Amino acid sequence: MFKGSIVAIVTPFKNYKLDEKAFSDLIEWHIAEGTNAIVPCGTTGESATLDYEEHYRVIEVAIRVVNGRVPVIAGTGANSTDETIMMTRKAKEMGADGALLVAPYYNKPTQEGLYRHYKAVAEAIDIPQILYNVPGRTAVNILPETVARLAEINNIVAIKEATGNMAQASEILRLCGDKITVLSGDDFTTFSLMLLGGKGTISVSANVAPKDVSGMCKALLEGNINEARRLHFKLEPLNKGMFIETNPIPVKTALSLMGKIQDEMRLPLCEMSSGNKEKLRNILMDYGLEMKLS
Numbered sequence: 001m002f003k004g005s006i007v008a009i010v011t012p013f014k015n016y017k018l019d020e021k022a023f024s025d026l027i028e029w030h031i032a033e034g035t036n037a038i039v040p041c042g043t044t045g046e047s048a049t050l051d052y053e054e055h056y057r058v059i060e061v062a063i064r065v066v067n068g069r070v071p072v073i074a075g076t077g078a079n080s081t082d083e084t085i086m087m088t089r090k091a092k093e094m095g096a097d098g099a100l101l102v103a104p105y106y107n108k109p110t111q112e113g114l115y116r117h118y119k120a121v122a123e124a125i126d127i128p129q130i131l132y133n134v135p136g137r138t139a140v141n142i143l144p145e146t147v148a149r150l151a152e153i154n155n156i157v158a159i160k161e162a163t164g165n166m167a168q169a170s171e172i173l174r175l176c177g178d179k180i181t182v183l184s185g186d187d188f189t190t191f192s193l194m195l196l197g198g199k200g201t202i203s204v205s206a207n208v209a210p211k212d213v214s215g216m217c218k219a220l221l222e223g224n225i226n227e228a229r230r231l232h233f234k235l236e237p238l239n240k241g242m243f244i245e246t247n248p249i250p251v252k253t254a255l256s257l258m259g260k261i262q263d264e265m266r267l268p269l270c271e272m273s274s275g276n277k278e279k280l281r282n283i284l285m286d287y288g289l290e291m292k293l294s
Helices: 020-033 052-066 081-094 111-124 144-150 166-179 187-196 210-221 225-241 249-257 274-287
Strands: 004-008 037-039 073-075 098-102 129-133 156-161 181-184 200-203
Touching (some): 004 210, 020 052, 037 073, 081 098, 081 111, 129 144, 144 166, 156 166, 181 187, 187 225, 210 225, 225 274, 249 274
Parallel strands (some): 004 037, 004 200, 073 098, 098 129
C-alpha cells in the first residue's frame, strides 16, 4: 500500500507560525521530483511542538495541496492511547490516506502494553496504520515478536523501522513475511533493508534530495541493484550530514541554505552552530545542490 520514497516532511515556520506558502511549495516540489508519499507531522515535522490546532492545520494543508496525487500519511501518534485515537480519527475525517503512529514515548510500556495500545487504535479507527519504532526517541523498542502479533490486525499495514539495527529488521521480515510492509526509518539503512525485502523508506534526506532518494527506491523495487548502489553511495555523505545535530535542525538548515524555507525551529530546538552549519554547507555544495547567496 505504501512504498518507495516517503518524505518525513519538515514543517516550515515563519515568525513562529506555519509558513503555508513554503509548505505548499515544498509539497509541489516533492511531487514533481518523484516522491511517492508525504508524511506531515512526524518527528522531522516537529510534531512535538505543535498544538492540536496547528497539528491539524499542517495535515489539512498537506491533504489539500496533494489533492490525491500521492498518499498523505498523517503523523498522529502520542504517548496516550486516547490522544492517539483522537488525533487519528481527526486525520481520517480530514481525508488522510494513512496514519503514522510513533510508539508511546516516556511511559516506557511493556511489549503487552504496546500491543494493546496499537490494537486499540486500529480497532477504533478504520484507516491504514503504520507502526513507528524509534527507540532513540521513545525509550521503548517494539520487538519483532510484537510486530508479528500486530501484523495480524488488518489495518496495521506497515512499520517504520528506525532502530538502525539490521538484525532486528531482518527478524521482522522473517516473522511477518508479506503480512506487513517494512519501511526504513533511517536513511543509511534504506539500501540494505530494501535488499532484505523492505519496500521503501520514510526519509529525512528526501527533504533535500527527493529525486535521488526516489530514484534509489525505484531502482531497488525494479531490481536494478547497480543503479541503486550508485545512488546509495552518492547519498551517504548527505545522510550523515542530516544528523550532525539533532533532527530536524540540519535538514531545516539545509532547506534554508537552498532558499526553500526560513531557518526557523521552535524551542527547545534552536539554530545550528556556526561550525556545523559551515560543514553542512560544504556537504550540500559537494553534493551539487544549489545554494542561495548568503
